[in-house]
Amino acid sequence: MTELHLWLRHETRTTERRTPIVPSDARRLIESGVSITVEDSPQRIFSLEEYEEAGCRVAEAGSWVSAPQHAVIVGLKELPDEPAELTHRHIFFGHAYKGQPGAEELLRRFAAGGGALLDLEYLVDDQGRRLAAFGFWAGYLGAALAVLHHRGALTTPLVPTTKEAMEAELRASQGDLSALVIGALGRSGRGARVALGEAGVEPTCWDLAETRALDRPALLAHELMVNTVLTTSPVPPFLTDKDLDEPDRRLRTISDVTVDVGSPMNVLPIYDTTTEWDHPVRRLREHPPLDLIAIDNLPSLLPREASTDFSAALLPQLSAFETSGPWGRCLDRFHQACRELGITVRELPDD
Numbered sequence: 001m002t003e004l005h006l007w008l009r010h011e012t013r014t015t016e017r018r019t020p021i022v023p024s025d026a027r028r029l030i031e032s033g034v035s036i037t038v039e040d041s042p043q044r045i046f047s048l049e050e051y052e053e054a055g056c057r058v059a060e061a062g063s064w065v066s067a068p069q070h071a072v073i074v075g076l077k078e079l080p081d082e083p084a085e086l087t088h089r090h091i092f093f094g095h096a097y098k099g100q101p102g103a104e105e106l107l108r109r110f111a112a113g114g115g116a117l118l119d120l121e122y123l124v125d126d127q128g129r130r131l132a133a134f135g136f137w138a139g140y141l142g143a144a145l146a147v148l149h150h151r152g153a154l155t156t157p158l159v160p161t162t163k164e165a166m167e168a169e170l171r172a173s174q175g176d177l178s179a180l181v182i183g184a185l186g187r188s189g190r191g192a193r194v195a196l197g198e199a200g201v202e203p204t205c206w207d208l209a210e211t212r213a214l215d216r217p218a219l220l221a222h223e224l225m226v227n228t229v230l231t232t233s234p235v236p237p238f239l240t241d242k243d244l245d246e247p248d249r250r251l252r253t254i255s256d257v258t259v260d261v262g263s264p265m266n267v268l269p270i271y272d273t274t275t276e277w278d279h280p281v282r283r284l285r286e287h288p289p290l291d292l293i294a295i296d297n298l299p300s301l302l303p304r305e306a307s308t309d310f311s312a313a314l315l316p317q318l319s320a321f322e323t324s325g326p327w328g329r330c331l332d333r334f335h336q337a338c339r340e341l342g343i344t345v346r347e348l349p350d351d
């Protein structure tokens with residue numbers, strides 16, 4: 001078995017400042033015998049020098065394409081369009097198993113090169129629970145932006161910030177507010193409750209039990225709603241266009257952290273495009289007003305905190321990188337997705 005060589009790549013998405021491995025965890029991995037190469041990346045929230053000091057080798061941005069064959073390439077978001085053939089094992093969020101745009105092309109690139117996708121979304125324990133996720137910070141930010149907007153205190157365009165700065169803004173914002181978090185028992189739901197707490201708001205919390213027989217008038221009686229549910233099978237929508245036209249509606253601000261736009265699982269089919277950092281809020285109704293926040297890369301707004309927590313969760317998995325257990329399940333999921341599309345994959349040679 002060859003020594004594990006992780007290759008932390010530069011992210012091509014310019015707003016992506018997060019990293020799945022922070023320098024202090026890189027040091028721990030190196031101390032346990034893993035070798036790590038880190039690509040230079042101007043926007044990454046941690047400097048290249050911090051990785052060098054931790055004992056990492058450094059390389060140019062994008063040089064993973066010629067990394068040694070056994071290196072495992074680690075990133076978060078999409079790969080660049082080239083090369084056409086992917087020859088390595090890649091750990092990142094591929095978004096390629098639910099028929100997303102570009103999914104089949106990506107899987108075909110892996111099949112053509114003999115590489116494999118080890119998708120972080122499918123890195124789960126034997127109960128199927130995600131082992132590393134950004135949910136907490138997504139919920140925190142989704143609720144924070146909503147409460148700031150609702151109180152007229154949101155500064156746009158949004159830019160990456162720190163927890164301390166966000167906390168100070170939340171504490172300084174004023175105004176009574178009735179808020180509802182749906183999916184409150186999950187990771188994002190917990191983050192949303194923490195942010196609302198910092199803003200002095202005690203929300204109503206709903207999860208599966210409370211939505212089974214949905215009390216829509218009660219939902220519409222809250223001024224602010226944060227949706228953080230994760231559904232794996234379709235459920236009746238929490239709101240439809242008709243509900244938004246309800247004249248007695250008190251609801252004024254919705255933050256949809258789940259952002260399942262276009263999916264059959266969407267519990268908020270009341271809009272069809274996400275909102276962005278430049279224009280985070282979209283008005284859905286004028287009388288009475290109703291505003292929507294639906295940003296799909298919320299944790300990137302707190303890149304240091306989000307990276308640090310994610311990396312801490314990923315570290316034990318990387319220390320135990322192997323072809324069984326969670327990584328074996330990731331590989332099986334990749335093979336299954338390829339099979340479903342009729343794509344033939346070559347098995348990787350054993351180390």
Ligand SMILES: NC(=O)c1ccc[n+]([C@@H]2O[C@H](COP(=O)([O-])OP(=O)(O)OC[C@H]3O[C@@H](n4cnc5c(N)ncnc54)[C@H](O)[C@@H]3O)[C@@H](O)[C@H]2O)c1
Binds near residue numbers: 185189259
């Ligand atoms: N917008 C972003 O930037 C961003 C970032 C990360 C995650 N997310 C998304 O946030 C969502 C939540 O992620 P998570 O990590 O918190 O998931 P999670 O599994 O930890 O929590 C989801 C919660 O939703 C609850 N739930 C499921 N169906 C429900 C229903 N019908 N009614 C009420 N509650 C229900 C579950 O019981 C659970 O408590 C996911 O869809 C995820 O993709 C968004």
